[in-house]
Amino acid sequence: MILVVAEQHDGKLNRASLEAIAGAQELLTAAGASAGPITVVVAGNGASRVAGDLAAADVGGVLTAEADGLSDYTPDAWVQAIRQVIDQTSPQYVIFPHTYQTRDYAPALAATIDRALITDVIGVKQVGGAAAFSRPMFQGKLTADVAPVGDAPYLITFQIGAFRADAMKRGASAAAVSQANVTIDAAAIRQKPEAPFQEAKQAVDLSQAERIVAVGRGIKTQENIPIAEKLAKAFGAELAASRPICDNGWLPMERQIGSSGQTVAPKLYVALGISGAIQHLVGMKGARIIVAINKDAEAPIFEVADYGIQGDIFEIAPALVAELEKS
Amino acid sequence: MKIAVCIKQVPTREWQPRLNEDKTWVREQDVSYEMNEPDAYALEESLRLREKHGGEVVVCSAGPTRVQQVIREALARGADRAIHVEDAALGAADAYAAAAALAPAMAEEQFDLILTGLQSDDQGHAQFGPVLATRLNVPHSTIIMEVLVDGQSLRVKRELEGGWFQHIAMPLPALLTIQSGINQLRYATLKGIMAAKKKDIKKVATPGAVVSRQKVLALYAPTKSKQTTMIGGSPAEAAKELVKRLREEARVL
Secondary structure, eight states: OEEEEEOEETTEEOTHHHHHHHHHHHHHHHHOGGGOOEEEEEESTTHHHHHHHHHTBSOSEEEEEOOTTOSSOOHHHHHHHHHHHHHHHOOSEEEEEOOHHHHHHHHHHHHHHTOOEEEEEOEEEEETTEEEEEEEEGGGTEEEEEEEOSSSOEEEEEOTTTSOGGGSOBOSSOOEEEEOOOOOOGGGOOOEEOOOEESSOOSOOGGGOSEEEEEOGGGOSGGGHHHHHHHHHHHTOEEEEOHHHHHTTSSOGGGBBSTTSBOOOOSEEEEESOOOOHHHHHHHTTOSEEEEEESOTTOGGGGTOSEEEESOHHHHHHHHHHHHHHO | OEEEEEOOEEEOTTOOOOBOTTSSSBOGGGOOEEEOHHHHHHHHHHHHHHHHHOOEEEEEEEESGGGHHHHHHHHHHTOOEEEEEEOGGGGGOOHHHHHHHHHHHHHHHTOSEEEEESSOSSSOOOOHHHHHHHHHTOOEEEEEEEEEEETTEEEEEEEOGGGEEEEEEEESSEEEEEOTTSSOOOOOOHHHHHHHTTSOEEEEEOSSOOOOSEEEEEEEOOOOSSOOEEOOSSHHHHHHHHHHHHHHTSOOO
16 A cells, blocks of 8 residues: 655645645556555644545545644654554555655654655656656756665655646545554653744745746855846846845845745746756746746756746846846 | 764766766766755854854764865864765765764764754755664754754754744754755865864774665656747847747746
């Protein structure tokens, strides 16, 4: 069987869970029906409230894991909980969405049970009768087809957006929901979490912007940021940035696009001097039209771009401003 | 406080990959290397903690002889000494193998705190930190943006998705994976570079055969998800053509 580990917070399902189910359904096709059925487990207090959403998928069943010690997420408690579910269900594959939470505990879980974990998977294929997993390497410059080594279960995380939640097959009727038998040794939980918070109220909600000009490492220095500002103004766009720009303090953190920042889907996204590391792509690849301007023709950003200009951003940005101001 | 910082040597950002003959790895002879950027932030954080609390910073790295380049650089930036688990097979090893290689030598040292980057810029597994923590049986937390040490306890700010954060407390010893941008990096001074030449790098053999938990079957250029129209010509010509297409073809202006 294939076990999918869904994620929820306070009874609210993380949408990436549905993408993970869609990916698991594709894995079932690649690995053969004998690898099925799919069981979904969701842990933490509030799990039972999202069980209905998960049971709508074409899966064999849904397990909820609620127990003392699972009220707030900690890696120690989640390793204990998911390990027990794995022991009880003996899956061939354990599938996770590649969220920050998964990244926090899935490697520890894999190490605890001494099994392979393949992360950030963007596709599933069949190679020599077995399932292989495609994942980006070297900052997205290359893709690798990877096979797990050792005994099952194999732990796999699917990158956010790699599979579409709306492509998830729904069942003819709701799958059965039952409670997993999980007990947590609270004394073994070493992390004491506090309530999540936001640093500052976000001044700009980039998710509502129709057009975005985003600037990356290619801008080179803080003194050059006005070049990007002028381009954004000429396009009637909001200015945004990739992570390194915000790390350097050249633009405020709330203008950051990517896995640690905002996720956007504007009509037009202009990537200025952004190479297109995967952490950035997950935040913007839903844009309708993507323009990439970069000096490096091999930059991964061109793989998602509708229009590309290979060249010097310090020549092209002013030329675009002049062109846009003509009419 | 005795702090370890685990550093990986990775290809430079400018490097253009070329594949080996059987297309399962890159041609290593073409690669130029640098310190993994998230690890550079972990190093900086460990130096700041030492400045505040005293103690020492020990660089720990697993890899072939070539990784001495980044070990020396870390020593030049201010780390006190280093442990290099050396094996040619570690060059292409995964996070599981790297953690297995480093764990015994690091366990012996009994570090109070272990820092490393949240992921590597080459293989990008984002697994090494939590796997090493499990092997050393110390608590961990990942994607950390602030580290506060108070006696034997630790309070950290962990980054969540979409601009959210969370404080987490845990006892020492512990392992943290550090997010890029937690601090401003310092660079090596000439004095630091000179001093690094005298610092100790302890070479250790791998505890056993290097075994990865995943095998690369094929390596290739990414498949394009979109048909990209590349626009050429002078900057002015390219700008004119792009604006025309955005207006008339894509209709987004």
